[in-house]
Amino acid sequence: MAPDPTADARDLFDRGHAALAANDFAEAVECFARAIALRPDVAAAYRARARAYVQLNRRTDALADLERAVRLKPDDPAAFAERAELLFRQKAYADAIADCDKVLSLDAGWAAATGLRAQCHAALGDTEKALADFAAALEHDPDHAAEYYLARATLWLDSAQHTHCVVDCTAALNLIPDHAGALRTRGLAYRELGDLDAAEADLSDAVRLEPASTLTRLALATVRVAARRFAEARADCDEVIRRAPNLPAPYLVRGGARQSLGDLDGAIADFTDAARLATAAPTPLRLRAGVHATRGDYAAAIRDLLEALKRNARDAESLNQLAWILATAPDDTVRNGEQAKECATRACELTGWLTPESLDTLAAAFAECGQFEQAVNWQERALAIAPPELLDEYAARWELYRARKPYRMA
Numbered sequence: 001m002a003p004d005p006t007a008d009a010r011d012l013f014d015r016g017h018a019a020l021a022a023n024d025f026a027e028a029v030e031c032f033a034r035a036i037a038l039r040p041d042v043a044a045a046y047r048a049r050a051r052a053y054v055q056l057n058r059r060t061d062a063l064a065d066l067e068r069a070v071r072l073k074p075d076d077p078a079a080f081a082e083r084a085e086l087l088f089r090q091k092a093y094a095d096a097i098a099d100c101d102k103v104l105s106l107d108a109g110w111a112a113a114t115g116l117r118a119q120c121h122a123a124l125g126d127t128e129k130a131l132a133d134f135a136a137a138l139e140h141d142p143d144h145a146a147e148y149y150l151a152r153a154t155l156w157l158d159s160a161q162h163t164h165c166v167v168d169c170t171a172a173l174n175l176i177p178d179h180a181g182a183l184r185t186r187g188l189a190y191r192e193l194g195d196l197d198a199a200e201a202d203l204s205d206a207v208r209l210e211p212a213s214t215l216t217r218l219a220l221a222t223v224r225v226a227a228r229r230f231a232e233a234r235a236d237c238d239e240v241i242r243r244a245p246n247l248p249a250p251y252l253v254r255g256g257a258r259q260s261l262g263d264l265d266g267a268i269a270d271f272t273d274a275a276r277l278a279t280a281a282p283t284p285l286r287l288r289a290g291v292h293a294t295r296g297d298y299a300a301a302i303r304d305l306l307e308a309l310k311r312n313a314r315d316a317e318s319l320n321q322l323a324w325i326l327a328t329a330p331d332d333t334v335r336n337g338e339q340a341k342e343c344a345t346r347a348c349e350l351t352g353w354l355t356p357e358s359l360d361t362l363a364a365a366f367a368e369c370g371q372f373e374q375a376v377n378w379q380e381r382a383l384a385i386a387p388p389e390l391l392d393e394y395a396a397r398w399e400l401y402r403a404r405k406p407y408r409m410a
């Protein structure tokens with residue numbers, strides 16, 4: 001009897017699906033490849049092999065198979081949907097949107113495509129389209145509502161709409177109470193809203209559910225720093241660094257905690273490590289300069305700030321910090337009023353003349369130059385936009401300049 005390629009291909013196809021179910025992805029690829037060799041015109045075989053390729057992290061091969069599948073069966077929305085999902089993972093958002101559009105043109109009721117398209121629009125920063133798609137997906141695909149709530153919550157968080165973020169995370173948690181991602185996202189929103197107790201509770205629960213997540217534990221550390229619980233924040237960062245020693249962020253957070261605990265040597269060591277790991281970032285050097293200034297080593301602080309500005313000449317915070325030292329250091333050999341004015345003016349320009357700290361520094365620089373009328377004027381502008389916690393300090397300097405006296409750091 002002559003061999004039956006179709007029957008043999010069907011048998012190999014079934015064996016491939018059995019291998020997929022057993023998580024034997026290499027065997028699945030082999031079976032589907034042999035099936036395709038016998039019947040290269042069957043789109044489903046390419047789609048199935050693409051799923052195995054994805055599990056083997058061979059995404060280029062998976063995309064090639066899905067391309068063949070859509071060419072063989074251009075009226076099949078499933079092939080476009082699977083390719084859209086893979087393109088989304090590859091961050092090819094515009095291409096994923098095009099495939100979602102194709103899915104919906106073939107089957108308007110394919111709600112999952114609407115949800116995926118919403119996430120693509122959100123990733124591209126098109127908030128209006130993303131929100132419209134999320135609303136439609138929530139209405140028509142309730143089985144995946146928790147996923148859509150969390151994706152929309154992430155969009156709200158990125159858009160600084162923190163109250164909306166909390167609402168959507170809570171909706172997701174009502175559906176899946178132990179959803180670590182929703183707890184982490186809501187915790188971050190609570191942190192931005194200033195509700196540190198709620199933020200710590202959510203992030204602690206998320207760490208309990210995902211103890212290996214360095215991102216979550218680091219977020220918890222930042223909340224504990226904000227709550228002035230520095231020893232606990234330091235312990236959190238210790239664990240993050242143990243798990244991910246090459247990330248600069250935990251060294252920055254731990255350095256700040258150590259500085260607040262009075263461990264200045266430890267703070268300098270952490271900021272030095274962060275500067276080594278983030279070779280283009282000015283922040284570690286700026287923070288280390290702050291520790292040097294606390295110790296009264298203004299020359300070392302200035303060296304760090306100049307190095308920070310080599311990394312980024314437009315870093316307004318480094319410019320402001322340098323100007324402050326040049327204008328107010330108690331060491332006569334360090335101060336340079338004209339340079340302080342130059343740096344402070346540049347910091348004000350970079351911040352649109354809207355940052356009270358930069359205006360306050362510019363006033364101090366004018367005072368150091370003996371130009372007290374200008375110092376009073378700039379200090380009044382700083383006072384006009386200063387937050388409540390800085391009003392007394394700024395007012396005291398305003399009185400000092402009215403008395404024609406410069407300001408000196410303690």
